[in-house]
Amino acid sequence: MSKLSSEELKYIKKKLIDKGYKLTEQRETILNVIVENKIRHLSIDEIYELVKITLPDIGIATVYRTIVLLKKLDLLCEVDLGDGFARYEIVYLDKERYHPHLICSSCGKIIEVKDSLLExxxxxxxxxxxxxIITRNIVFYGLCNECDNNKILSG
Ligand SMILES: [Zn+2]
Ligand SMILES: [Zn+2]
Structure with missing residues (x-):
């Protein structure tokens, strides 16, 4: 689990301030939760549940509004991993915005493909x-290395 680095915070702060917004405690907590659980690609409900641990009084409407704002500022992008939920991840570079995801059909692990192959x-x-092309939703299903090895061992 990693929190936002000071570099990342600086970048995010600048993006907000440039557009006339502040990095409030709520916004920072929401961003931290998303970064700490990066690999899970959280949905709004999941973000809300985790933010509540730090900020028990926060409402889901605030979380929702924050997500909309961060999306508008190109700090978050929405990913559809085919399970019916909109999921969110932080993007720092334009070319990372729509990276493909690999999903293990056996253990559910999500693997990021940060590669410019798709360009x-x-x-x-x-x-x-x-x-x-405006948006893309690229998911490959298969077996992660561990599950693939287990299959060989047990099969
Ligand atoms: Zn697996
Ligand atoms: Zn991702």
Whole structure:
């Protein structure tokens, strides 16, 4: 579990202040919860439950409004991992925004693919189909290394 580094906080603060917003305690707590549970890709309900531990009086409406704001400022992006929930993760770089996710069908582990491989694919699609891609939702299902090894051992 890692909290926001001071570098990251500085970047986020600047983005908020540039648009006339403050880094309030509530906003910082919400951001920290998302960063600490990064690999889980939390839904709004999950964020709310975890933020309540630190800020018991916070309402879900505040969490919701904060998410909308952070999304508007391009600090958060929404991911759909195919389970019916909108999930959120923090993005610092534009090219990391829509990275593919790998989901292990056996243990449910989520693995991030932080690679710019897709840029070339998208560039080619846009050019050849004369189409501007706005959003993408790329999930690959399979077996993580551990589950794959277990399968071999038990099978
Ligand atoms: Zn697995
Ligand atoms: Zn991700």
């Amino acid at each position: 070339l694919v998208e560039f080619t699609i846009e050019k050849e189909s004369n189409f501007k």
